[in-house]
Every structure is written in structure tokens, then in C-alpha cells.
Amino acid sequence: MSWKVYLSGEIHTDWREQIIKAAGAAGLPIEFSSAVTDHGASDAAGDVLGEEQNGFWRDHKSAKVNAIRTKTQLEQCDLAVVRFGDKYKQWNAAFDAGFCAALGKPYITLHSEDIIHPLKEVDGAAMAWAQTPEQVVQVLKYICREK
Amino acid sequence: MSWKVYLSGEIHTDWREQIIKAAGAAGLPIEFSSAVTDHGASDAAGDVLGEEQNGFWRDHKSAKVNAIRTKTQLEQCDLAVVRFGDKYKQWNAAFDAGFCAALGKPYITLHSEDIIHPLKEVDGAAMAWAQTPEQVVQVLKYICREK
């Protein structure tokens, strides 16, 4: 079988590219998806629908346009990888994890050891905790084994 | 009809008490629920099942014991209020919001104006954004109106 894997969270490092590249090199039958990771484009996703003067509503419109894409991708994926970096709040990553948990959809968290405690609920509902993209790739290879 | 309202998020201020007290004073037919809000007790929820030397697994065990309660309460509530304070990561609050979103369960976010941008996905899927507990109470009064 082939797998659909959604990559959620941090957009400021190249962890997605590392995973996609390694999976491709290993010939894994995986189709990856993710939110639009161009920060500026993502923040401006709703601008085409009309300018907003109020910051809240500009964010609101863009968040909903982005959600058309991300909610659909999350609902259709077989597995999500949720990355927490060391900068920013990253509440959307935790939001995606909760979304998966409610749907009974498996997800792997990817974060360093120093944020274990604040992530305990998110990790508690995860199927695995990885510290590096390489570990995620190892898990992906395992679940795609022939036998 | 009566309502079940789950109160999620920040445990270091008295926002829950303010809402519960005001709702009670107004005679609203609401049953409130929430995670165990005693921080120490929550972190130690799994200790009774055996000591752990590894921090990750202690957190893991406690998070799962807590989830028995919180997942059930979230699934049974009609509405959640999700509070983001100005301290700590509060990923569990965002996680609960995502959980509600996936179930199509309405939630209200409660946070100050300065964190609008990092919360845009969470607010985008919410039914309302309130800045004060008083506003939440006003909304609760409204949804409980006779006609």
C-alpha cells in the first residue's frame, strides 16, 4: 500500500525537505502534503478576497483559506508528523495534533528534549516521539516494509 | 436545554472561577468541566502506577491518565472555552482546540489582543474570540436565553 503523510508545524528550518528527500531516495511509496509553507503567502492567503483594515479579520480570512487546504489534507492523510521548533508559539502545530487525536489518526511528534514537559499532552496522544528527521525517516521505512 | 461547557487552558489565573461564579449567579443551566487544575497533582497523575526515572515516561503516564478525563469531557461537552494566557507554551490548550475542531464541536477562545497573530489558525476555527471572562459569560447568557 501507499501512504499519505502530512507534515505539520515549524516552517523555518528544512526538516520537511530532509524527510521528503530521504523518503524519495529510499523509494518509499509516500505522498507528502503540508500547509503552504511560504510564510508571507500564508499570511496573505485571504487578501485576494478583499483588503481588511483590522488585523484580526485579515488573519481570520487567511486562516480559513489555509484551513480549506490543511483540514482536507489532514483528514485524508494516514499519518502526520508534527514538528515543534525552538522559536515561536507554534500553536497551529499543537492544534493539528489535537485534530489528529480526535480523528484517531496516528501522528509522530518531532522535537528536541528540552520541551518534553510542555508537550506532554501532545506527546501522550502521539504514536511516537522523534528528535531528528532521520528518526522519522527510519520509522517511515519501517512502516513501509514489505513484511 | 442544559449545556455542558468544558473550560480548557491556562491554570494560573482564576478565569474559570470567574465564569463559573457569574454563570451560577445568573442561574444559567450549565454544567462545567475541566482538566484537573492542580498543577502538581496533574503532573503526578500517573505516579500511583509506579515510579519512573525517565522524565519523558513520567510525563507520558500522567498525560494519559489525565487524558482519560479530559478526552471524555471534551467529547461530551456542547461547547468549550479555550484560554491562552501570557505565560508558558500552553500547547495543550491549542491541542484541545484542534480536538474540538475535528469533532465539529464549537469553542470560544479567550485571550488578549497581543497574541492574535500566532493564534490565527486556532481563532479561525473558533466560533468566537473573547478578551475577558465577562464577555464569555455574556455569550453563555445569550445562548441560554429563553427565546
Added chain:
Amino acid sequence: MSWKVYLSGEIHTDWREQIIKAAGAAGLPIEFSSAVTDHGASDAAGDVLGEEQNGFWRDHKSAKVNAIRTKTQLEQCDLAVVRFGDKYKQWNAAFDAGFCAALGKPYITLHSEDIIHPLKEVDGAAMAWAQTPEQVVQVLKYICREK
């Protein structure tokens, strides 16, 4: 068994009161619910969360606050009665009917004969079409019969 009946649609005539009163007089074990039917209050439902200068967003906020109530009531009802009057667009009534249809929840339409054609899709998914509140009450009496 007791029944939960949601009354959706037109708010400018007293059809709700007629049904509720007649059901009460007949001792039917029915709990009725509906949106807030005070037009001004409904339009202003979101105002407590902060003033809006843009009409679209004021409506948006109020519609979402109202939806906390109406979506929950619709999901919990056993039967809906959806009333189309001869004034206004009443798209929210058709919206509620579609909502019920998707959930497999039975609903009765209540409208006069002259709008049969534009309502054909809405009537096509309904369990019954009534032209008067008295007919709705007769159906309610029937479904509540002892045997």
C-alpha cells in the same frame, strides 16, 4: 419516549407559539428549541465581543455566536420543523434543512402552496410538507401516540 423538536425559520409570525401551545395543551412529551427569535438581539449577538465597523464582520460574529446555539440544538433534536414564510430570503431556514438532511435527521417543512417549486429540493428531502401549524401539531400527536 420524549421528543426534542427544533423549530427553524420565519420569525415574523406566531407559528412557533401556535405549535408549542397546542402541543402543551395535548400533553405531548416534547421539548422545543429554536434560535433566538428576537430579531434585534440575534443581529447583535456578537456585539458584546467588540464593535465592528464593517457590516460583513458584524454579521459574521453574530452568526457564529448564534450558531453555537443553533448547531447544538439541531444536532440534538429528534425532529425539526422548518418554516418558510412569504417574506424575506429565509436562506437560514433552507440551510437548517440541508444541515438536517446531511445528518439523516427528519424534518417537516411548513409553507404555503405557492412556493412548492422553488422549495422542491428542500421538500424532496423532508419527511412531510405541512401547510398549517395545525397540521404539524397533528403529525406531532401521531408520532407521540401510545401505540
Added chain:
Amino acid sequence: MSWKVYLSGEIHTDWREQIIKAAGAAGLPIEFSSAVTDHGASDAAGDVLGEEQNGFWRDHKSAKVNAIRTKTQLEQCDLAVVRFGDKYKQWNAAFDAGFCAALGKPYITLHSEDIIHPLKEVDGAAMAWAQTPEQVVQVLKYICREK
């Protein structure tokens, strides 16, 4: 990934063709679907099953035959675009929007500014409000971006 987009509502202008053509020109991986938009054929959809003398039942039969198609397409689509024009009641469009809302399926409304208020519940549950087919196409392009 590819997308399935259902186009609901007004059948008297060429908004569907505009969207389909522009999406095709841009090479978007989208499969569009919609109700039968030939008004006469749609009204006569049930005639093959036997003539009816009563207008209500003719409409009823045709509405149900049409629903075999539209309900299935709506349930299978990833996104719906719901168009409200300035003529006719268009209750079926609002019905489709409610249907999507109940299933948690994202939809975009497409209508001019002068009907914001009567559509507030329908817009309140939508992921976006567009005023022109071009804006819809822009949103479709965005959700189909590579990254």
C-alpha cells in the same frame, strides 16, 4: 493531491464555466461536479418514472432523482462553491451549504455585497466569501500550490 470541487447554486449565468475554464487554463488538478444545470431537464428528471398530475409530486420525484446525483457529489467533494445570484429564491443553494456544514465539508460562498445580511448564517459557516469567479479561482490556485 487532486481536488474534487462541487459547484452549487445559480444556473442562469456562466460562473461555472468561468471557474472551470480558468482552472483548466492554470492546470489545476481539480475535478468539478455539479447538479444537472439544464433547468428544463432538471425539472423533468423524474418524468421518465411516470407522469404526475399533481405539481408537488412531479417536483418531488424530480428532486429525488436529482438528489441521487447531487447528494453523492456533495458527499464526495473536498470543497464546494455555493453561488447566490440576484434572482430567484435559490433555497437549494442554501440547502447545499447547510449540507456541507453538517458534514464539516468546507465551502466558499460566491455572491455580491448587497445580500450579505440575509446570507449571514450561510456565510458564517463558510470558509470564504468571494464576490467574483476570479476570486474563487485565485483561492483554488492557492490551495493547489506546490508549497
Added chain:
Amino acid sequence: MSWKVYLSGEIHTDWREQIIKAAGAAGLPIEFSSAVTDHGASDAAGDVLGEEQNGFWRDHKSAKVNAIRTKTQLEQCDLAVVRFGDKYKQWNAAFDAGFCAALGKPYITLHSEDIIHPLKEVDGAAMAWAQTPEQVVQVLKYICREK
């Protein structure tokens, strides 16, 4: 716990009364429900909504009014008993059994030995086959045991 038991099928013998009476005598915590079993009233259920000259549509209207009641009761019951007598087609009984099967709701068939073969699909999805109301009562007593 208390049980909700739906009694489906044959309306020309007193099998329902036998079961209800025996369950009551044994003090079983069971709430029974069923379709309206007055044949004439059931056939006329839709007449209040307007006379029909066409037999098919009269039946159609009445069947839908009846379904408001029966579909809700079936969806809410914990267990159904489906009775097939030796007269009439009784397709509605088989329909109810299929309805339960699709919802994963347990049901018991109640019929004599001579119709085993035509009922094999219906019995194949049942949790038990009883030949007498007394046997059904015995099963009900068993599932209501203290321990």
C-alpha cells in the same frame, strides 16, 4: 443500566403484549417502543397533510410520517426484536433488520421454523433467533442480570 428495546414487525398477533407484560412482571428495566400498530391509523398517517388520489402517494406520505417515529426509535434503541409472522409480505420487518445491521445495532429475530430459509440473510446478521415470545423474554432477562 436500563435498556431500550424496539419491537418491529407483525401487528396481527399479540406478541408485543406478551413480551411487554412478561418483562414488566419480571421488573426488567426496559423501555419498549414500536411503530404505531393500529393498522388503519398507520395507513392514514399522512392523510392529515392533505388527501391524495393516487394510492402510491398516499402510501408514500404515510410511510414517511411513520418513519419520523420509527427511524428515531430504531436509532435510539439498544436492541430490536424483529417478528415475522406467517401472513403478508412483512418487508418492513426485513427493512428494519437491515437498518439495524447497518448501524451495528443488535437484533433478535422471532419466527417459526418453516421460514428459516427465506430469512437466512436476516437471521445471519441477527444476534439470536427465537421461536416464541417466551424465549425472547428469557433472553431479555439474561441480558438484564445483575451479574
Added chain:
Amino acid sequence: MSWKVYLSGEIHTDWREQIIKAAGAAGLPIEFSSAVTDHGASDAAGDVLGEEQNGFWRDHKSAKVNAIRTKTQLEQCDLAVVRFGDKYKQWNAAFDAGFCAALGKPYITLHSEDIIHPLKEVDGAAMAWAQTPEQVVQVLKYICREK
């Protein structure tokens, strides 16, 4: 889009072949499925698992083996056609109709006019009633139209 259509019921006339042939001739994008229609093979479906001396259990085993196929096909189809002939009990056809109804899956009944009354519940939940295979084919052509 392509359609999956399940053909349920009577196995003693060639109505399936008529529909499949006409649909093929018209180039409709439909994949048909059905139970094993070889009566002897169907009754013996469970024999390979061991002989049974008791008729009830032989039927039971075969019915369950058949259900592996039919339940899966029904759950995966977009539309069912349920045929009632003028011989035999055909409870399995009514069972399939109830199964579809519970899943919200559209179905068309196919039967002659003289059994309208005993089939009123089954027809009441159907999307259409056809009297001939030709009419079914016409409906299939309609739902497969380009626009």
C-alpha cells in the same frame, strides 16, 4: 465521476443483465456489483467450511459468507437498485434497502404496481420507484449526464 451501483434482489429474471447491457451500450461510467446470483452456489457458500446437519446452521454459515461480499459492496456503492419480483419472500431485498437507508445511501426500487402497498416503507425511504429496467437505465443516464 464514475459510479458504483449495487443490484439487489430477485435472481430469477434477467433484469440485472438488461440494466448492465443497456448501461454498457450507452457508455455510462458505472461499475456494477451484486450478490452471487447463482442460487445453488449462494446456498452452498459456507459448505467449504464444513458440512452441517442442521438446516438453520447451514443457512447461517452461507448467509455470513455471502454477507462478507454483499455488505462490503453495499457499503462501497454510490447507489443501489433493489428489485422485488412477484415470487418468493425476498426479505433479503428489503433487508438491503433498510441497510442503505440507515447509511443514507440512495436506492431505487424496481417492482410492479401491484405490490405498492406492502412495499410502502421500503419505497418511502427510496429515491425513486421504477417499474421497468428501462426506467432504471434512464435514471442512470440522467445522473451520469455531463451537465
Added chain:
Amino acid sequence: MSWKVYLSGEIHTDWREQIIKAAGAAGLPIEFSSAVTDHGASDAAGDVLGEEQNGFWRDHKSAKVNAIRTKTQLEQCDLAVVRFGDKYKQWNAAFDAGFCAALGKPYITLHSEDIIHPLKEVDGAAMAWAQTPEQVVQVLKYICREK
């Protein structure tokens, strides 16, 4: 809120009584349920429906009658405790755990340390592993805390 807790598994020691008694003594708002734990009665649950000469079918009939009770109780419980003792195969306990896992229903396993390895899949999907009934009671007390 009150809780419904299902007690699954081993019937040869008094672990159920220990938990129920301690929960009662602590005034926990819990309603317990379980399969019929009288081994002989459970094996004979189907005998009232007619004698069987074949052991497989006697077991089959009784298992299905028991499942009417246990499946309903499992589906309605908020939490299950699944006990594995040191005798017998206890496949029904593992079956119940899998049933809970598929429904996203939390469960606690209760077993000694020496069977950790063969139970790793069952424990992997559990919310907690307890070694004694006392630990289970401690967890129940925790999830029933006021705050």
C-alpha cells in the same frame, strides 16, 4: 459528571468486587457494568433458544447472546478496565480491548508484570497499565476529582 466504567476480563478472582467496593466507599459517581460473570450461566446463555448438539454452535449462540449485553455496555461506557489473569487464554479480554481501541474509548489494563511482552499491543493502545485493583481505584479517584 458521572462515569460509566466497564469491567472486562478474568472472572475467577474478585478484582471486580474490590474495585466496585472501594469506589463505593469513596463515593465515586461511577456506574459499573460487565459481562455476566457466572461462568456456567454465560456458557449456557443461548440454551434457552434451543439445544445444540454441536459444541461450536452452542458456543456461538451463547457468545452472541452475551454480545447483546457486552457490546452495548462497551459502546456506552466512558472507560473500560481490562483484566488479564494468569490462567486461561482470555482472548475475550483482548477482544474487548481491541473493540475499545477502534472506538477511541479509553481503557486501563490490569495485569502482572510477567505478561508485559505478550500484551504489548494491548498495552500500547491503553491509557494506563495497573498491576493491582488498588491502583485502578486510585486512577478512578483521580479522574473523578472536583478540580
Added chain:
Amino acid sequence: MSWKVYLSGEIHTDWREQIIKAAGAAGLPIEFSSAVTDHGASDAAGDVLGEEQNGFWRDHKSAKVNAIRTKTQLEQCDLAVVRFGDKYKQWNAAFDAGFCAALGKPYITLHSEDIIHPLKEVDGAAMAWAQTPEQVVQVLKYICREK
């Protein structure tokens, strides 16, 4: 149609190979899946995520990594075959059967006659009981018949 069949349980005999080979030889349109059946690899599935000193947690991590694969495969299969051999506890096989039962997914048990009694609940919810891989293949051939 093509079928997805999940093969669960015993990993110490070649029953999977027998079934897959015979199905292939017969040209059945079946895609088989299963857990990783290399015992050592399965036990070590989580090791890549970091060494554990505690046996319980090593098993826990590996069980969860394995569950990413098996839960997804089970949820996507149309049919499962669950094999119980005569060695080991095989609680994971019973767990998979319960998982299928809760999802309404058909499964066939495969085991010898001497463990009928301890497997009665698992067999009671199964669609068939086979004693040999050959019998399973016969059933697969039957459900894949043309007509």
C-alpha cells in the same frame, strides 16, 4: 471490484504465504497486508527512537510504531483473516478481531477445533471460521466470483 485483505495473528507458520500464493495462482484481485512479521524487527520497531532500559517502555514504543502500520491497514481493509495458532498467547490477534468487530469490518477466524471454546466470543463476531488456509482461499475465491 478488488479487495483488501488483512492477515492478522500467528507469525510462526507459513499460513500467510499459503493464502497469498494460492490467491495469486487463482488470479484473485486481492491486495494483502499485515503487520511486520519478522519477530525481531517487530520487537525492535521503536529502538531507532532511542534506547530504553525498562522492558515495558521498550515494548510500548515498539507497539505504537507497529500500530501506525497495523491500525491503518486494518481500517483500510475490506476483510481480515485472524489466525490463532497453538502456541503463545496471541492476544494481539484477538485485539485485532475486536478492532474489526467495533468497526463493523468482516473477519474470518482461522484456528483448529481444540480452541473453539476459549475463542467463542471472537468466533461469535466473525463472519466465518476456517480450520485451514485452503478453506480461507475457497472463501476468498467465492467472494471474488464474477456472479
